[in-house]
Amino acid sequence: MSYDWVSFTTDYGTDDGFVAACEGVIARITPPVRVLHVTHTVPAQDVRRGAATLAQTVPYLPPAVHLAVVDPGVGTERRGVVLVAAEGLLVGPDNGLLVPAAEALGGVRAAYELTEPAYQLSRVSATFHGRDIFAPAAAHLAAGIAPENFGAPVDLGALVRHPEPETVAEQGKLATEVLSIDSFGNIQLVATGADLDAAGARPGTTAHVNLAGRSVKALVARTFGDAEHAEVVVYLDSAGRVALAVNGGSAAADYGATLGDQVLLLFARP
Known part of the structure; x- marks a missing residue:
């Protein structure tokens, strides 16, 4: 299944060229796709705030690949993943950022680790996976490449989730x-x-x-x-x-x- 839209959520801010670099990668890989910017002013490294913002927004967006990068663990052993939800795909780090939005889109049906080099840039920076891994993955997914082609399945129970605060x-x-x-x-x-x-x-x-x-x-x-x-x-x-x-x-x-x-x-x- 292909998508006309990639939504984009980060803590990159707008003072630098980080957002434009990622959008440029998407445009070079899949020119017809349109990018819908949710926000790039999530407080720096605030995964929980990013998760809440994304989850509260995605139900109102068109069918899309939802690219989200709030990634204080970039370059470490944390996984990059694509989550298959009932009503869309989500791409980003497996650090608790994506699961609430996937639940808002009908629940996580499958997950795959982003390890296939064919769907990454040829040179991957240790500190800019948004540009080199996640944006290319989002572009290829929007073009119709099936999620299972990106890497091994991830046990849904192993996905990182933030504990729900008690009320x-x-x-x-x-x-x-x-x-x-x-x-x-x-x-x-x-x-x-x-x-x-x-x-x-x-x-x-x-x-x-x-x-x-x-x-x-x-x-x-x-x-x-x-x-x-x-x-x-x-x-x-x-x-x-x-x-x-x-x-x-x-x-x-x-x-x-x-x-x-x-x-x-x-x-x-x-």
């Missing part, structure tokens, strides 16, 4: 942690809408948010504008996760929050 939801109380922080300073939590419902929180509920050594009063709301300017809002974001925001400001800056911080929300009835 505890009970009436009036929700204990969870910070999953992601976006460019607006909104703080996405691991907890979902189902957890918010289990805690009995409804729009109009008052919440006390305990995070990073601070306790702040907040409003459970449908959207930012339901709160007063500079008021803290607890809401359900576009990915179905509970999130914290400051109307007209940055919750992350106000709290000094970082990924993995523990969060306790206590709710009162409206």
Whole structure:
């Protein structure tokens, strides 16, 4: 099966030519394919943030080969892989980056290690596998080369997965942690809408948010504008996760929050 699109997610930034080099490799191998850039501003080496961003984005993209490179272990013994999901292919390092997105695309059906030299550049840098291994693989896959041609099968149970953080939801109380922080300073939590419902929180509920050594009063709301300017809002974001925001400001800056911080929300009835 061939694909018209390759989606591309990295922590490369845009100050250097890394992204263009990878896109150029794809264009030279499979000229008709189009590259859809998800983001190149994943915080440097933050595999967990990259995984969350990718998983929350791929369900809205066209059928594609999803190329993702957040790879602090580049050049080590970590594997490069292609994952076959029900609704697409994913290419990148086997470090926990790809599996959540594969699950969002219907689950991992097969995996293969990227070892076949015919689908790599002739010279492979120890520090730029995005250009020399992953981009060529994505281009060849988009052209219709079958995943099993790229290397030996990988036991699905051996794929690297990050442990799912635990969320505890009970009436009036929700204990969870910070999953992601976006460019607006909104703080996405691991907890979902189902957890918010289990805690009995409804729009109009008052919440006390305990995070990073601070306790702040907040409003459970449908959207930012339901709160007063500079008021803290607890809401359900576009990915179905509970999130914290400051109307007209940055919750992350106000709290000094970082990924993995523990969060306790206590709710009162409206």
